[in-house]
Amino acid sequence: MYKQTEINYTLIIILLMISAFIIFSPELANLKLIIISINLLIAVLFFSLTIVIDEQKLRWYFGFGIISKQVELSQIADTSEYQTKWYQGIGIRMLSDGWLYNASVGKAVKITLTDGKNIYLGCKDVEALQQSLKINV
Numbered sequence: 186m187y188k189q190t191e192i193n194y195t196l197i198i199i200l201l202m203i204s205a206f207i208i209f210s211p212e213l214a215n216l217k218l219i220i221i222s223i224n225l226l227i228a229v230l231f232f233s234l235t236i237v238i239d240e241q242k243l244r245w246y247f248g249f250g251i252i253s254k255q256v257e258l259s260q261i262a263d264t265s266e267y268q269t270k271w272y273q274g275i276g277i278r279m280l281s282d283g284w285l286y287n288a289s290v291g292k293a294v295k296i297t298l299t300d301g302k303n304i305y306l307g308c309k310d311v312e313a314l315q316q317s318l319k320i321n322v
Contacts, residue, residue, distance in 0.1 A: 187238040187317035189308055193288040195275060196231055200224045231276055234288035236306055238317050243296070245286055245306055252277075254286070260298045264315045267295040267305055280305065294318075 207213055207220045229248055236245045243261065246253035269290050278285040280303075287293060287307025294314050296304045308314050 186240075187314070188235065189310065189314065190233050190235040191288040191307070191309060192233050193231055193275060195289060197228060200228050231288075234286060234307065236308060236314065238314075243318065247276075247286075247288075254304075256296075256298065256304070258318070260300070261296055261318060262299045263297040264318050265295045265297075266311050266315070267293045269293050269305070269307060275307075 204221050204224050207217055207224075213220070230252060231247045234245065234247055235250075236243070238244075238258070241259075242255050242257055244253060244255035269285065269287060269292070271290050273280070273285060273287075273290070275287055275289060278287075283295075283303030283305060285293065285305040285307070287305070289307060289309075291307065292309065292311045293305045293307040294311050296306065296318070298304070306314070
């Protein structure tokens with residue numbers, strides 16, 4: 186069993202700065218509640234990325250798990266290290282050859298599935314995730 190959670194500090198700081206600007210802007214008085222509600226929703230949905238491996242599945246989810254994905258370990262053909270670019274951002278991104286799920290810019294594991302699709306999972310400890318995937322495959 187493997188479980189790793191990465192807090193999305195960049196997103197939290199950005200949302201706090203936007204919310205502070207909104208609160209202290211008299212011009213946006215009518216929109217304050219709406220904008221802060223949207224910021225709160227984004228924060229709840231994406232405040233962290235958790236990756237879990239059990240006996241049969243690799244699962245990852247943002248926040249409390251409302252947005253989640255999973256694949257059977259038997260569908261994984263290969264893994265390799267990947268360095269995300271600053272312009273790829275954070276969250277969920279479509280790349281030219283697959284989907285990137287990350288909570289921060291930096292290292293990720295590129296997971297190639299048996300059908301040729303790729304999944305990129307951002308994590309701080311790439312080696313531990315790759316090792317856990319190799320043990321369970």
